[in-house]
Amino acid sequence: MFKREEEQLNGYKNEFDNIPVSLESLDQAILSGFNKAKTEERKSIRKKRSIYSFIAAALLLIGLFSTIRISPVFASYISEIPGMEKIVELIRDDKGRLAAIENKYYQELEVSSEVKDGVNVTLDGTIADEMGIVLYYTLHSEEKQKSMMVEKVKLRAKDGTALDEASISYGAPHESEKGQHSYSGEIDYYFEAPLTAKDYVIDIEVQGKEFSLPFTLNDFKKKxxxxxxxxxxxxxxxxxxxxxxxxxxxxxxxxxxxxxxxxxxxxxxxxxxxxxxxxxxxxxxxxxxxxxxxxxxxxxxxxxxxxxxxxxxxxxxxxxQAVNKEELYVVVDPERQKILKQPEGNMIKDIRAAGNDLAITLKVEEFPFGMFSEVLEMSGEKIEVGSNYITTSSDNVQESGVYIPGLSSRKEPIKLKISYYPSWIxxxxxxxxx
Amino acid sequence: MDTEQLVKQAIKGNDDAFLQLIHIFKVDLYKTAISFLRNEEEALEAIQEVTYRAYKGIRKLKEASYFKTWLIRIMINYCNDQLKKQKRVVINDEMLESIGVSENHSEMELRDAMLGLDDRSREILTLKYFHDLKIKDIAGTMQCPEGTVKTWLNKALKALREKLEEKGGNLNV
Missing domain, CATH: 2.60.40 (Immunoglobulin-like)
Incomplete structure (x- = not known):
């Protein structure tokens, strides 16, 4: 009935039989897809972990409530400041920050940005000292959103004083299945040199829109x-x-x-x-x-x-954790999938090269550390490596791994510099x- | 290990088995991608995304023997979404025709006709004629009776004929 169409379809198919394919780029694409899936799997493992830490935190919070009972000052202080509960929630696993709030060292800011496309940002408050500024913020949206995050931040002193940043942390995406109108979080800045300025502006980017919020810090308590x-x-x-x-x-x-x-x-x-x-x-x-x-x-x-x-x-x-100084490197032969050298105690049970992933099986129940900081050729030449990952399997072994570009075609042994190792003094x- | 055993291993969470399977079908996947997207870079991106989606979804695959159909369908769905996103079909039709001189004209036409079809027709024709998959397997993966697949196939062929005639007409103008 559709003979002509079927013939054409077959001809169409044959057209692709001799299509040039770069197998190498195909394999690369497969690996990238696989790694992406693995990374998410790892993340979900991490999520599961954070449930445990949530339980721990919840217990701590119960502890906190009992503190409130014996410390009416703190209780009334928390209830006095609008939005304080959500901040206490953010810091409940840090005794130092809780004490800062209890001792009224937390500084209310309550600075809100203009609304852009239904979204705006509020700086709720800050805890700061000469070496660090921690800002607590809330993102608001007129429409319920399932996920919001701080995409970029830039802190500057109003008078132009250069800030020597040592570390900045922010930007874990806030998520909610049902969707929410607001999400709270924190931005941590630490500096190499003591702060001298008092007036600052922070630029926060959310959903591609930039919000500038000015704030002024109170005097710091001395170290x-x-x-x-x-x-x-x-x-x-x-x-x-x-x-x-x-x-x-x-x-x-x-x-x-x-x-x-x-x-x-x-x-x-x-x-x-x-x-x-x-x-x-x-x-x-x-x-x-x-x-x-x-x-x-x-x-x-x-x-x-x-x-x-x-x-x-x-x-x-x-x-x-410690290893003998002459045993700081693990040497493996990726082609034969063999461990040639490892620290005494033989904690590494097995290695396996799957594509460009080098998987290492450890004889420990839980060891949540990326074991290697550097991968080198035997000559000492450094090899650029991709991500580290950790998975825990059921039978008291743990697999961790590192993505090494070009691993599958390596014929020579490589050495991995240990940064963490399950051997203790x-x-x-x-x-x-x- | 034969493919079906590999699939069973992969469903259980064996990464090596999964990767082996993807490698077995990578050329099929690539051909499908290139036939839809006509661009090497995008086809490679498709391979990456399909590997990702397949890995995320393999635990939900119930029947090991349908793996190939299942995998190719992920690719087709991905390509269909891409085509919709880019609306490139419409914009590039003329461009393709003008640069397509070296290509066989009737195949050019067929591709255009295919891209003009609805998603399901395009999927059915790709599975049946591009990958020579059996009606039974297609029905199995889509979880519907064989009769339904046959009906869809007929409709798809009919639609394709109409498109081809329409195209032919246009070209003759």
């Missing part, structure tokens, strides 16, 4: 500086603590691992501040946790206890700060 030059020692490995500076927003611990150590100390898992009553201030759980790499001078940031006036203050450490170290 508390403790010079120590003391040493923490775990299994003979020394960590020299130069000083501890307590700012309202965070504590900075200045330290350096001893160059004569046999092992390279990689990560101080449970470094914390403890007062004489056993009150603990730990790592920053959401934000910048440190500066500098493990083989140089570094700063580790902890939650601030600025607003507590302890009689005694200690720095404590029980556990750190332990002890019970406590040094007095105050």
């Amino acid at each position: 508390k500086e403790y010079f120590l030059n003391k040493t923490l020692e775990l299994e003979g490995q020394k960590i020299n603590i130069e000083k501890v500076i307590v700012y309202p927003l965070r504590i900075a611990v200045y330290l350096e691992t001893d160059p004569d150590n046999k092992k390279q100390v990689l990560h101080l898992d449970d470094l914390r501040i403890v007062d004489e009553k056993g009150g603990v201030w730990g790592k920053i759980s959401n934000g910048v946790t440190g500066k500098g790499s493990y083989d140089e001078k570094q700063e580790i940031y902890l939650q601030s206890n600025y607003f507590h006036e302890p009689k005694e203050l200690y720095l404590q450490l029980n556990k750190a 332990k002890g019970n170290e406590k040094i007095r700060i105050k």
